[in-house]
Amino acid sequence: MVVMEELLERELQLGANGWLITLEKGWRWLQEIVRDMSLRLQAELEVEEGAIPLAGWLKDKSEDMLEIIWELEEGPDPRLDVCINWRRADGIMSVCKTLFNGGCDLCALLEDRLEGDIDGEEAHVATENERIWLQKIVRDMSLRLQMEPKVEGGAISLAGWLKEKSEDMLGIIWELEEGPDPRVDVCIDWRRANGIMSVCKTLFNEGRDLYALLEDRLEGVIDREDADMPI
Known part of the structure; x- marks a missing residue:
C-alpha cells in the first residue's frame, strides 16, 4: 500500500x-x-x-x-x-x-x-500580368504574320482573330494608363511600376505595327478569296 x-x-x-x-x-x-x-x-x-x-x-x-x-x-x-x-x-x-x-x-x-x-504589391502583380498578356499577343501576331492563312480557316476568320487581339491590346493599355487607386500611390514602387509600364507601351506599339502589317496583307488575301468564290 x-x-x-x-x-x-x-x-x-x-x-x-x-x-x-x-x-x-x-x-x-x-x-x-x-x-x-x-x-x-x-x-x-x-x-x-x-x-x-x-x-x-x-x-x-x-x-x-x-x-x-x-x-x-x-x-x-x-x-x-x-x-x-x-x-x-x-x-x-x-x-x-x-x-x-x-x-x-x-x-x-x-x-x-x-x-x-x-x-501596392497587388498593383505591381496586376501590371506585370498585363505585360505578360501584351507580350503573348504580340508574339502571336508575329507568328501569324509569318504564316499563310490556313485554307480551312481562311483570311476572313483570321481577320476576326486579329480584331479581337487588337481590342484586347487596347483594353490592356487603357486600363494601365488609367493607373491604380490613388490611395495606394504611397505604397507603390514607382521605379518598378514605371519600368513595367514603359515595356507595356513598347509592346503595345509593336503590336499596333504588326496589326497594320497583318491588316494590309489580309485585305489582298480577302479580295482574292472573294474573287475565287463562285457566283
Missing part, C-alpha cells in the same frame, strides 16, 4: 514538473514570436519577399500565439494541483500573458502597415 502511494506521488510530481516545463516552453515560444514580430515591424519589406507572403507569415504566428495561450490557460490536470509550485507557475503564466498581449499589439500594427503594402 505504501509502495502504491509512493508511486502515485512520484507520478503526480512528474506530471507537475511536466506542466512547469510546458509553461516554460510556451514562454520561450511566445518570446520568440514577439521578438520576430518586433523585428519585422522595424524592417522594410524586402522585394523578393513581398507583403503578401509576409501577411501569411503573420497569420501563422498569430494562430501559433493563440494555440499557446489556450493550452496554457486550459491548465494542468487537476490531480496535479497539490504538487505544482504555483508561485513559479503563476509567475511564468503572468509573463506569458504579457507576451501574448504584446504580440497581439504588434500583430495589429503589422496588419495596419501591411494593408497598404499588399495593395
